[in-house]
Amino acid sequence: KQEVTQIPAALSVPEGENLVLNCSFTDSAIYNLQWFRQDPGKGLTSLLLIQSSQREQTSGRLNASLDKSSGRSTLYIAASQPGDSATYLCAVLDSNYQLIWGAGTKLIIKP
């Protein structure tokens, strides 16, 4: 059974710092991995999608990596801003085409 774990559960850093969020999964048989952002009352926004054959994806200040063999992904946020404050979730599309989610990392960027 696929399980997704995110560490840390919460993170608070000063504005301007670079930071890394971690995601691990137990079964390497995945189609893709996605990172989402969740803001209160606004649902989920897809940030980056990495296909199983890819190693990384970049969008602006965000860079996500995928090491399928070790069951790990990281989301790197450069030059953090207060507007980056949100909960970040990772999800893998498993062999049954179901999205399996981590519990998220709540990120607070202090001005």
Place this chain on the structure above:
Amino acid sequence: ETGVTQSPTHLIKTRGQQVTLRCSSQSGHNTVSWYQQALGQGPQFIFQYYREEENGRGNFPPRFSGLQFPNYSSELNVNALELDDSALYLCASSPGTGRADTQYFGPGTRLTVL
């Protein structure tokens, strides 16, 4: 904005009642998925519909049922509500069969069961 809307925003029900949650997908999106997100947890897949037929189901009992309509709207029905059904319910639409497509999420419906 994803173009996916859900109603109502919040809902309070009592144990044993029935509830219907609604979702309006982006025009042209033939696939809709429903998720349950308990407080402090990631979403859990409930089921997915493609062109009005159920196309996959997670580990949820039959009292969770759904409908999808030709006008890109859909419903999630929950019968015999239990306290543990209190959660944020999210719908997501995607343009194709949805199996590996990017999903566009609505803002969710917060259900409280007393």
